[in-house]
Amino acid sequence: GEKKKKGGEKKKRGGKFFFFFLNTYVYMYICLDKKKKSGAGKTTLMKIISGQLRPSEGELYYEGKTRGNEANDMDPLGYSGNAAVVDQNEHLLGSLTVRDTIRYAAMFKMIDESVIIEQRVDHILQYLGLSHCANVKIGTVFQKGISGGEKRRVAIGAELVTQPALLFLDEVTSGLDATSAYAVMNVAHKLAELNHTVIMTIHQ
Numbered sequence: 001g002e003k004k005k006k007g008g009e010k011k012k013r014g015g016k017f018f019f020f021f022l023n024t025y026v027y028m029y030i031c032l033d034k035k036k037k038s039g040a041g042k043t044t045l046m047k048i049i050s051g052q053l054r055p056s057e058g059e060l061y062y063e064g065k066t067r068g069n070e071a072n073d074m075d076p077l078g079y080s081g082n083a084a085v086v087d088q089n090e091h092l093l094g095s096l097t098v099r100d101t102i103r104y105a106a107m108f109k110m111i112d113e114s115v116i117i118e119q120r121v122d123h124i125l126q127y128l129g130l131s132h133c134a135n136v137k138i139g140t141v142f143q144k145g146i147s148g149g150e151k152r153r154v155a156i157g158a159e160l161v162t163q164p165a166l167l168f169l170d171e172v173t174s175g176l177d178a179t180s181a182y183a184v185m186n187v188a189h190k191l192a193e194l195n196h197t198v199i200m201t202i203h204q
Contacts (some may be wrong), residue, residue: 043171049199086159098134105159133146156169
């Protein structure tokens with residue numbers, strides 16, 4: 001495969017990864033063989049650039065500086081709280097309501113005590129189209145709750161409480177029906193319009 005760098009330089013790689021850096025948007029296209037849609041390395045790549053894994057070789061740059069070598073283990077890429085990661089596994093507590101889930105995330109993550117948490121929570125609920133189910137429990141395998149698409153949006157909302165500049169979404173549309181997937185993609189698009197840098201991997 002080929003990796004196209006900024007400026008047009010091409011370098012051979014094992015997989016076909018194409019990166020295009022345009023203004024505040026980062027467009028990432030991973031070209032896959034039709035016979036092997038899974039296991040191409042999308043999640044591994046996402047974990048490396050989000051700081052969850054260290055690269056075995058090569059270099060990563062963030063704000064013009066090399067990352068991943070000298071940074072500490074808690075913040076391997078030096079994002080300093082400006083980045084958030086959401087994957088297809090929501091990691092939500094089924095016994096909590098949608099509002100409580102985002103509220104508790106705000107209480108744990110927000111450092112600035114001058115920010116009124118409830119106002120931030122209400123804003124996120126409205127922005128993500130979750131106001132109608134704010135008082136509904138997430139749900140479990142034994143208790144009916146919100147839909148799969150709503151769960152993905154709740155997971156995104158729990159990360160938005162800190163207003164991260166960089167948001168990594170790893171296969172967040174996987175397993176969703178077309179309507180739910182569209183709602184999640186619409187959220188990602190709106191976040192990009194608000195100058196959040198959104199980096200996504202998509203399986204379907």
